[in-house]
Amino acid sequence: MNGELIWVLSLLLIAIILFATGKVRMDAVALLLSLRLR
Numbered sequence: 001m002n003g004e005l006i007w008v009l010s011l012l013l014i015a016i017i018l019f020a021t022g023k024v025r026m027d028a029v030a031l032l033l034s035l036r037l038r
Contacts, residue, residue, distance in 0.1 A: 011036055 011033060018029045 008037070 015029055015033050018024050019026060
């Protein structure tokens with residue numbers, strides 16, 4: 001695996017954890033991810 005794939009998979013895992021716990025608003029998590037993936 002290259003570094004970019006590991007980066008994307010780790011962001012996806014963090015997003016799933018944040019969505020599941022519900023401690024952060026979903027739109028804030030989605031905005032954060034969209035900014036990081038640009």
